[in-house]
Structures are given as C-alpha cells and as structure tokens.
Amino acid sequence: MNAITNVPTPVNEPVHTYAAGSPELAAVLREADAQRATPLDLPALIGAEWDAGTGVPFEVREPHRTSSVLGTSRHATEEQTERAVAAAAAAADGWAALPYDERAAVFLRAADLLSGRWRDTLNAATMLGQSKTVAQAEIDAACELADFWRFNVAFGREIIAGQPAANSPLTWNRLEYRPLEGFVYAITPFNFTAIAGNLPTAPALMGNTVLWKPSPTQQLAAHHTMRLLQEAGLPPGVINMLPGDGRLVSDVALRHRALAGIHFTGSTATFRHLWAEVAGGLGRYAAYPRIVGETGGKGFVLAHPSADLVALRTALIRGAFEYQGQKCSAASRAYLPRSLWSAIRDDLCSAVESLTMGDVTDPSHFMGAVIDERAYRKHAAAIDAAHADDACTVLAGGTYDDADGWFVRPTIVEIDTPEHAMFDTEYFGPILAVHVYEDDEFEAMATHIADTSTYALTGAVFATDRVALHRGTVLLRNAAGNFYLNDKPTGAVVGQQPFGGARASGTNDKAGAPDNLRRWTSVRAIKENLDPPREHRHPHQGL
Ligand SMILES: NC(=O)c1ccc[n+]([C@@H]2O[C@H](COP(=O)([O-])OP(=O)(O)OC[C@H]3O[C@@H](n4cnc5c(N)ncnc54)[C@H](O)[C@@H]3O)[C@@H](O)[C@H]2O)c1
Ligand SMILES: N[C@@H](CCC=O)C(=O)O
DSSP states (O other): OOOOOOOOOEEEEEEEEOTTTTHHHHHHHHHHHHHHHSSSOOEEEEETTEESSSSSSEEEETTTEEEEEEEEEOOOOOHHHHHHHHHHHHHHHHHHSOOOOHHHHHHHHHHHHHTTTHHHHHHHHHHHHHHEEEEEEIIIIIIIIIHHHHHHHHHHHHTTTTOOOOOTTTTTEEEEEEESSEEEEEEEOOHHHHHHHHHHHHHTTTTOEEEOOOOOGGGGHHHHHHHHHHHHHHOOOOOOOOOOOOOHHHHHHTTTEEEEHHHHHHHSHHHHHHHHHHHHHHTTTSOOEHHHHHOOEEEEEEOTTTOOHHHHHHHHHHHHHGGOOOSTTEEEEEEEEHHHHHHHHHHHHHHHHTOBSSOTTTTOSSSSSSHHHHHHHHHHHHHHHHHTTTTTEEEEEOOOOOOOEEEEEOEEEESSSSTSGGOOOOOOOOEEEEEEEEEGGGGHHHHHHHOSSSSSSEEEEEEEEEEHHHHHHHTTTTOOOOEESSSSSSOTTTTSBBBBBBEBBBOOBTTSSSHHHTTTEEEEEEEESSSSOOOOOOOGOOO
C-alpha cells in the first residue's frame, strides 16, 4: 500500500468483574469444566508443524487440585531446537520484508480475538494451570495480554516514525529499523500468561523470528496463546514454541552463531546463569546478543505516621497475598511506624486469617495454591525457619498443607531487625515480613531501604503528609523501578505504568513501553547525497 498510515489508538482492555451470578462468570467456569474434562497433548510448534518430539514427558496439573492433569507435554530436545532455529531462519526474510502494518495487523487481530471469543479459553487455562482466581486471570491473561499487543503496535509505529532531526544541504538522511540478524530466544515465567505472550511477540512485531521457551507449569495457557496467534495469522516459523525446562534448548540456542537476543523474565538466578553463558561464549555469535531480563523483586511498603490506615491495610493484603504473593511486584516487606502498627496489627492479622483459599473454580476464594511442589517446599522451609527464629514472631498464617494442592497460608512475620534476611530474600510466595520503626525515624527508615535493597523492582510509600511523600520519593529514587504513592506495589497497567526494575531486578527495559521494543531493532542510518561533490580539494587550499 502506497500510504503513510496511522495505527489504531490503543485503549486498555476493560476488565470484566465476574460478579457472583453473572453470565460471564458462568461462561468462564463452564470453559474451565470443559478444559478439566479434556486433557490436551501440548506439543512443540516448529515452523508449521505441531511436533510432540521424543523428549522426557511432563504433566501440567492444577496446583490447587493436584490429582487433576490438564495436559501432557515433553521437554524439547536438542534436535527439535536445531529444527526450530532452522524454521526461524527460513521465516526470517519473508517476515522482515512484510511492511510494519502487515505484521502489526496480526497482533491487533490477536488482541481482538482475545478480547472476544478466546477470552474464556485463556482465562480458564490460566485459572486451572497457574491457580489464579478469575479476577487475577482476567487482569493477566485477557486484559494485560491484549494491552501488550495493542500498545506495542502503537509504540512500534512511533519508533519506526523516528527520523533524523536535520538534513544538511543536498543531503537526505533516513533511519531504517531493521530486525536483529538471527533469532531471539524468549524465555518466560510461570506466573503471568501476559508476560509469556509478550516476550516472543514484542521482538516478532519488530520483524524478528523467535524461539519461545515457556515455563513448564504455564504450558497449558502457552499452548492456547500459540493457537490464538496462529488463528490471528502469524506465519509459520515466526514464533517456534519449545516446551519444557529449557536446558537442552539452551544447549543449542545459547551456543548458536545466530543467537541475536534473549528476552527473559524469571528469577535473578536463572538470568545470571543465562548472561554468564552468553558472556562466556562471546566471539561465537555473529553479533553481540541483546540481553533483556526482568527478574526478581522484593517489593516494599513504607508507611509514614500520617498514612490512611484503611488504605494501608487494604494495600498490604492485596499487595502481599493476591495470587499467593507470586508476583515479582508483591509487597513482601513492610516498614510501619509504631503508632500505626499498634492501631492496625490486630485488624490486619484477623483479616489475613479470614482469607479463604482453595480450588480457584470456587469463586468465593481469595487465593489459590502456589505453583508447584518446589515452591511449596521453599515457602514451608521459610515459615519453619521463622517459627524457629527468636528474632521472628509469626502473627498470622504460618501453616501449610499439601493434602489436595500446594496450599500455603498467607503469613505475616514481625521482625525487630530490618537487616534480617527475610527483608532481602525473594520467597515468591504469600509471606510478608514487617518491621516496626519509631515514628520519628521515617527518613532513616527510607534511607535504610534505599541503601540495603538488593532488588529494586517495586515499592510504595503511604502518607497523607505531602512532605513525607516527597521525601520518600527522593530518598527511594533508586530502590524501585515502579514506585507507588498511596497504592499497592502490584498491578502495573500497560500504557500507564511501564514495568521493570534495576539492581538485581533486571535490565529495566520496561515491558509495555517503547524502550523494550527498541531493543529488538538494529538501526541503519542511510545518508543520500543528492548532488555529490566533484572537487576533492578544500577551500583552505586556495580554491
Ligand atoms: N521483573 C519482572 O517483570 C518479573 C515478572 C514475572 C516474574 N518475575 C520473576 O520470575 C520468578 C518466578 O518465575 P519462575 O519461577 O518461572 O522463574 P525461573 O527463573 O525459575 O524460570 C523462568 C524461565 O526460565 C526457564 N529456565 C530456567 N533455566 C533455564 C535454562 N538453563 N535455559 C532455558 N530456560 C531456563 C524456566 O523453565 C522458565 O521458563 C521470580 O523471581 C519473579 O520475581 C519477574
Ligand atoms: N506487572 C505485574 C507483575 C509481574 C511480575 O510478576 C504487576 O505490576 O503486578
């Protein structure tokens, strides 16, 4: 098409409430029943071919009902990975040659399919496979993923419109936004279907081809995401999905000359391992691989004595315990002034004790189960250690139960020493460490947080005193990439709060923002001289 077009102005996908008795709730629960009744094969996708492969099998089970098997997959093998790299290479030229609008249309269509007839499928898969309540699934699998696809299209369009500010006489300067040379390796976490969908598609939108390695525990929703993208018109080979733990995939992908980038979200430890592998292999790649990683967090809430108690209590409960605390953004440590703590403690603890947990298809529950046995054992060990530690007082929760699923009660631990390891260790579960400080030490507390935080992903300050909000913002400048005033530290919205942190929390390339998309282009500057010089000598030579 010979035209400079506009892309649709994105708006955030409206969040359905799934109120008790509503038709929308009934529909998503019907879909969940159907998915339960029909376990799926969850093969790899290589080029156009769904390929079960010969790798070691694994099952996707409901974390809150571990007897229920939702699907069976196999860890992708080296041979499958070699074929996926070849499929990505075969698709690369054709995909890169498509005009931006044609690529964008695939993801706009995917977003509309997800808002409509695919909504229940992806929400139900996320509820069952990742143990999210319907509200948590909706903000993730339906809304955030549709938002990523729609907003990225607008951000990408903004990027490719960027052209040099000046042209000297007789010169025309242009910028071309090329995809990277080679494939991008997208490795995604279990906890957000939206992140899993965004990491392979953001580089693809910018013209790259991708190997996508989802988390084994998220494979059911990943499978449906891939099918949705196919229905939206994604050509074969643009995104190749390789299920499993990724070890054999990495054995091939990280050693391949064509590795052009890694788009990772997951734990700090895994990201450091991947980065070290790439660093150790520099020289083997055709170019320097772009490495983008959003990793662990230890979200803080710092309250000032002027804070609104009800708002603070609500933010602590929702920020710490929604989705069982399995958000990198979760409020896992709180620093509260003594006067407020005396007023809030009993009420907060009894509200936490009253939170119900169980099978997420029972909509009365506030929480489901943690993702798997490994997570459960880790949280149980942290709780046991807190019980045994004289420095810790377990005020709420402090129990766990694996009779039907991986259930850990939401737990609050009060600790006198803010240097305690519980304030710096990411458990990624429903455990909130609380330190109580003297009312006149707000600034000292903020300084302590700023100076000692290994992670720097999310944080919140609660105050009604304007000066305290300002001082908190200044003192905590480097302690969080996403900083909240009088709000919980979770729930960033695409297009509103670009997401990512620094220090051990990642490269802060901000998912849901142009910053991230820029990493997946390699700019070519083109200068054309409209009337090239015909004299090689300069004026100072007396011409
Ligand atoms: N900062 C963010 O935006 C953000 C968002 C979500 C989750 N997280 C973080 O993710 C973590 C929880 O997710 P998780 O348990 O899935 O993390 P994880 O690090 O265990 O796994 C992440 C992904 O890496 C894969 N992986 C592990 N080793 C690999 C290897 N050698 N080669 C290839 N792939 C490999 C896993 O299979 C999974 O797909 C937490 O630390 C959380 O804070 C961060
Ligand atoms: N973006 C999400 C967190 C993603 C990590 O788990 C939030 O803002 O709560």
